[in-house]
Amino acid sequence: MDKLKEQILELTKQYYEEHHKPKAFEVGKDKVNYGGRFFDAQEMENLVSASLDFWLTNGEWTDRFEKGLANYLGVKYCAFCNSGSSANLLAFSALTSPLLKERALHAGDEVISVACGFPTTITPILQYGCVPVFVDMKLPEYNIDENKIEEAISPKTKAIMLAHTLGNPFNLKKIKELCEKYGLWLIEDNCDALGSMYEGKYTGTFGDIGTSSFYPPHHMTTGEGGAVYTNNPILYRAIKSMRDWGRDCWCDSGRDNTCGYRFTKQFGQLPLGYDHKYVYSHFGYNLKATDLQAAIGCAQLEKLPEIGKRRRENFERITNNLQGCEPYLTLPKAEENSDPCWFGYLIYVNEGYGLSRLELTKYLEDHLVQTRNLFAGNIIYHPCFDEIRDSDAYRVAGDLTVTDNIMNNAFWIGVYPGMTNEKIDYMTDMIKNYLKEKGY
Ligand SMILES: Cc1ncc(COP(=O)(O)O)c(C=O)c1O
Structure with missing residues (x-):
């Protein structure tokens, strides 16, 4: 390695030790965050190394990262992009591709999903003029109630697009069966579930397409970043075409004529031999990420086994600490035949005891424990639905009673790998203190 680069990387390591190495937790002074970056000097060294390469767009680090993630998951193809929301947009837009011929989705087609979750799981459905059909949830798994899906399917239904809620896999067996029976595409939003297993196989690899987010609190991070993976x-x-401006050509950034017929083909109504680099077969975007992000990701991939172990252990510790808090609180439950790599620990404040989610989360936040709601709760009630609320832009199948209950009564706390036993015990003590103050 270049001598100067070696020195810079050595100094980077020292900088990490001085400025970023985790410090001991001080009760009553330090906040217990629900999530955060889990990294060491290697991530920073990779980032600095990539910055010295100064490639600035996707390149060799991206190639390494995409192959590494595909290898980890056991899938054939992976495309790195700039966020989990972009990954969902790409996954959905791919289903509209003319390459799929009669199986391509068109405006007006219906897509089964849930109203409870992160907004950008369903946003692309609406953006393409398709119709999200919201099915109710089940507790305490916090996933779609698979027994209510079949009655929501209509002749217009073409796909199912769902997230594995906070790492807990939805019932993939039943949902895959329904997809096969009705000829539906399945997109797994795996943004909160990287490393979760269902029947011994990673989530995100059961459907036609899986997506990841690498935003800092997620299982692994690249800063901003996401990925789309498939075997198809x-x-x-x-x-790839949708990610890279909609182009027909598949040359990597900075490379020319990978296909070997750059100036020899007839495309659409263009003149013969029109440069393939500027031929567009889709109405695409530019959702690429950079090698700087991929370099961080390469170091993070190495940590996935440890991250998964710690997230599972932290989940177990919270569960053990909260024994005896039921019936006041309902604790989360893993889907049958699954081994979730939890993103967070969901707690449902039971009705009938004079307790409230608002009061409990305020109590926790006042005592420096960070809490989160289950994202949008029920997306239909949000201002973004104001203009379409009474339209047929979306459909509710049956009712959303459990969804509304989750919106009103559930919240979650962290299980991320930076969560030490001391922090976990402090969080659960605060929950128990609240119950004590309420007379329980
Ligand atoms: C289930 C789910 N899908 C998609 C996303 C969007 O990911 P990003 O923040 O990287 O856009 C998130 C974000 O946290 C998420 O939780």
């Missing part, structure tokens, strides 16, 4: 070569082609 046609979907992969559509995903």
Whole structure:
């Protein structure tokens, strides 16, 4: 390695030790965050190394990262992009590709999902003029109630697009069966579930397409970042094209004529031999990430086994600490046949005891324990629905009673790998203190 680069990387390591190495937790002074970056000097060294390469767009680090993630998950293809929301947009837009011929989605087609979750799982459905059909949830798994899906399916239904809520896999067995029976595409929003297993296989690899987010609190981070993965070569082609401006060409950034017929083909109604680099087979975007992000990701991939172990252990510790808090609180439950790599610990404040989610979360926040609601709760009640609320832009199948209950009564706390036993015990003590103050 270049001598100067070696020195810079050595100094970077020292900088990490001085400025970023985790410090001991001080009760009553330090906040217990729900999530955060889990990294060491290696991530910073990779980032600095990539910055010295100064490639600035996707390149060799991206290639390494995409292959590494595909290898970890056991899938054929992976495309790195700039966020989990972009990953969902790419996954959905790929289903509209003319490459899929009669199986391509069109405006007006219905897509089964839930109203309870992160908004950008369903946003692309609406953006393409398709119709999200909201099915109710089940507790305490906090996923779609798989027994209510079949009655929500209509002749217009073409796909199912769902997240594995906070790492807990939805019932993939039943949902895959329904997809096969009705010829539906399945997109797994795996943004909160990287490393979760269902029947011994990673979530995100059961459906036609899986997506990840690498925003800092997630299982692993690249700062901003996301990924789309699939085993289907046609979907992969559509995903890459949509990600890279909609182009037909698949040359990597800065490379020319990978296909070997750059100036020899007839495309659409263009003149013969029109430069393939500027031929567009989709109405795409530019959702690429950079090598700087991929370099961080390469170091993070190495940590995934440890991250998964710690998230599972932290979940167990919270569960053990909160024994005896039921019936006041309902604790989360893993989906049958699954081994979740939890993103967070969901707690449902039971009705009938004079307790409230608002009061409890305020109590925790006042005592420096960070809490989160289950994202949008029920997305239909949000201002973004104001203009379409009474339209047929979306459909509710049956009722959303459990969804509303989750919106009103559930919240979550962290299980991320930076969460030490001391922090966990402090969080659960605060929950128990609240119950004590309420007379329980
Ligand atoms: C389930 C789910 N999907 C998608 C996203 C969006 O990811 P990003 O923040 O990287 O856009 C999130 C974000 O946290 C999420 O929780």
